[in-house]
Amino acid sequence: MASSLWKLCNFTLNTQVSSPLCGAVRNGHHIRGVPPGIAKSLKQKQEEWNYKDPSIHFRVDISLPPSRLSRTEQLEERLKFIKAQKKNPEVEKLAREKKLLIDLDEVKKEWEKTSGPYHIKQIADHYGIFEHLYGDAYFYPRVPLDITYDVEEGKLPVYFGNTVKPLEAKSKPEVAFESDGDSLWTLVLTNPDGHFTEPNSEYVHWFIGNIPGNKVGEGETIVEYLQPFPPKGTGYQRLVFVLYKQEKPLDFSNFKRDGPCLTLSERTFSTYNFYKHLQDHLTPAGLAFFNSIWDSSLKEFYHKVLNMKEPIFEYDFPPPFIRKQEWFPLRKPFNLYMDKYRDPKQINKEFLMRKLKNVHPFQPTPPPLPYPMAQYWDGYVPMWLKTEITKSRLNMKTFQTTPFRIRFRIPSTREQKPTNNSKWPCCKVDKPEVEFITALVFLLPTMILFHPILSIVTCVLEIILHSWVHKKNKTLRDGTFYYKSPLHGIVKEFCGRCKDQQTKDKITKIQDMRNNKMQRYELEYIKSMVT
Amino acid sequence: MFNLRNGSKLANNLLKSRQTSTSAPQNDISPVFTNRNPRNLEKLRIGYKPDGYHVDNPGKRYWHKLELKSSGRYVTATISHFQNGEVVKASTLEWAIKKLLYRTLDTSAYVNLGRVLADRCLQSGIIEVDCTIEPPIPNGKVAQFLKAVEDGGVVLKEPPQYKPSRPWDQFRPEKPWEVTE
Incomplete structure (x- = not known):
């Protein structure tokens, strides 16, 4: 408030000429909303949120009726009892010596009848x-x-x-x-x-x-x-x-x-x-x-x-919040940032694999290094890798789920639609109309090469075979083995699905290249660590 | 709320066993189990506990809290819950306690009140309570009350809330419900 008033006062002054004249203006420190004394406190707000209309949310008493006792009679009786208690010298002595310990069972018995x-x-x-x-x-x-x-x-x-x-x-x-x-x-x-x-x-x-x-x-x-x-x-x-x-x-x-x-x-x-x-x-x-x-x-x-298997349950904690992946995360350690967006199962698997690499079934495990930190750093090691290697040498627990093997994943618009089959993802071009157009485009070069009737026959046959191959490949589980139509090399230039697949392959290739690079880095340092 | 470990596997096995043997009782299990007990998560130490703000006075971070109020004639001790308010109560105003006391505000009244409250707490399954009462005089009434509550078997300190460790955390504390005697 004060700073905005100050700004208003200095509105006409030219700051470029004589800036000290205008005084300092502090930006970014304003009280937003109603000031504290007047605004509702959190407690008041919660009361407002949790308010329930008593005409709708009321409860019904279904208990036995209470025993009808005359209040005056009860009071008289109690007063008499207390007067007798006050005159009891034993109780008084115990109370004054702070040794009076009442019988809890008796209290409970009376409590059950009263409150x-x-x-x-x-x-x-x-x-x-x-x-x-x-x-x-x-x-x-x-x-x-x-x-x-x-x-x-x-x-x-x-x-x-x-x-x-x-x-x-x-x-x-x-x-x-x-x-x-x-x-x-x-x-x-x-x-x-x-x-x-x-x-x-x-x-x-x-x-x-x-x-x-x-x-x-x-x-x-x-x-x-x-x-x-x-x-x-x-x-x-x-x-x-x-x-x-x-x-x-x-x-x-x-x-x-x-x-x-x-x-x-x-x-x-x-x-x-x-x-x-x-x-x-x-x-x-x-x-x-x-x-x-x-x-x-x-x-x-x-x-x-009960004649059944014993069920074992686990509490389902809400997953930790991880914000959407960015193309250019600024001021974030890239290795830790990338790890957040990976499948934790995969990370754990990789950790286990690396651990088992050093385990031989018939030989005893090599003894741990006496001074794990006294190791020579050969050549240039990036800082992030140094810290990760240091952590692994010290057997720090973070290493278990966030190892330093990083796979670069490119956040893409494609990911919004998850595909069922990872090897042969069904592409977006899935409509018969589009395939029909590509078929017409494919007809022209075949017309030049073959006799017109023959070309039409081969064209139709090839297209049927090609689409059947796509359908067949979609159901495949093994990525190394797949079907191809006879003129696959030519038809793929016109087929939307194949084009989509190609771009996808390119991206994965780049990813693999980067991945291999990281693996090589890491392998060298593991070797140097062990030897 | 609670997910079955190896849920799908077990469900399949159950289905199989049903097909083969008909004499055994057939008990279905759904992979998600719901425990409606509102105190369950607090007892497992994973329930929500208000954190307060770092400038708050102490005594706002609790599930159950011990409070002691004394009026001109009587003294009342209560256990209050952060949402439900007063849940267990003992007072020298009650006829059951007053009947056996000599005075309702002296040291022995405080001590006996502590004993009764501890007894009621244990009976209602509240073993740990938060306590921010600081006795004004050492070995005075209030101090003796607190001692009586502790001697009665109630711990005057609550465990912290267990928060699940995130994948990038370095230290993973033991899960309290996995520890069995």
Whole structure:
């Protein structure tokens, strides 16, 4: 702002006459847009971007109703308790000596009755449980679930997101919850993350319906228990226990699976549809979930129980951004620049080949040089090659994927249309009309050489043969062996495809020449390095 | 998200085995696997973590962060996520904790709050949290709170985000999910 004002003031002055009079003008330092104090901060902008209309994006509470307690009664009771606590000399003494350690189990028991459901809902939201199971609905788990797996060291409880490995969850857990004798319950264990074919589906791992009271063993088993089996490389999967309260005995024959049910497609499940189907008679009451990650015991499980090969996955990172190749990249080290546009597989292959060059199957590998850097540089070596050779001598890791063998590739307009067959790329001239015109052009010289009728016959025959040869060559895989028509030498002058091929060959020849040059350079230095 | 290693090979083999044996259970696998768990990538240390700007105050680069607030009567400790906000909470205001304390703001309240928070963190699968709280007095209330959290099994330091190495990088750090005990 200031500099532009200054410019405006000095507009009429002649700078050529007396430049010091005009003062210095700083270019290129302006505040663009609204100044910081007034403009929106990133946080405000993000809030604006992430704004959701509450009339459309609202969530529905489907939980059991909270127990109705008189607030005044509760307060009176609590006040009484606290007063008694304050008068307790033992607690006071411990607190003043900073030795008061409260019992965590007792805290948890009371927490489950008071703020527990709200906290569990919060953490379940954090893990995206409701979003993936119920869409826009959520619930407060008012019935505390006590689920424990038997492991060698003792018992492993399931809380709200702790990790339980597949080996520890091999057999079905013990489930306990508080209930009066005559109510009916349903327990479902689902995995929203592990489906092998449909990413938005779940696998049901355990399904027990019509549980009388809290006796889970007496319930009707709809789907047998199956341990979690997160495949290697996919990370943590959530396994969610949901306890539903039933209003009457229900018929789950739609969801019934007989036997151990080891065909995974049969275990496909959608909590959303399940709940939608039975929402008049079911109310979600309890929630517990754990995370499970691959461990070595799963190999056997996949092979013996599921009877399939163990799948191994790898995270698909987004590829690094590499800008479009330029004809004249300025101020870029050319060798590193060129390497960026090569196929990394090819680079690795070349590296391996070079490494194996020095390896003899029956002789021991030569010992490494004691002073690899104390080598004589014979003659002129370009700087870039020096650094690359130095790196290779020092066994630096960059060498693994970016070796100094460079193939010059010319960025061309042709590359925009990738061809299927690299040996015989199908050219652009592929239309029959164009070939017809070239055929007419070819007719004239043959008319001069032969008898008119004979020339027409040979011309037609030659053209048919030539186009057939092209078609045949397109399907060839071996580049060293290909078909030619009898008058190929003459016809190729008129054929668009052949012309295209010729120019392509020229480019590859130039590339090969440069490539060979680089190889020679490099070979000499490898020789000098070893000897 | 997750790509099958040797995907096409395995799929072919599966197809073959289906043609030959009919008694074995048939399990399809698609070459791309999607894990919907929103915390998965963070647990694998490859999830996005805000970097902040280099002139920012420390305490903006975290997945989960420990925060401690004390009012005139009560003290509250929370674990907040950089996107989801508050996820785990413990406060001496809660009846479950208040009931067993003598006072809600003394040292033993802070220590017990730390223990309860650590317990809840472990139960909800949060083992590592970022912490920028600097205790004003060494061995004071806050220091003892932090010590109680650490003793409870929560690590007060988060690992850095793993960023994939580019082909031209010199050093390639080990992939955290390939390390198994």
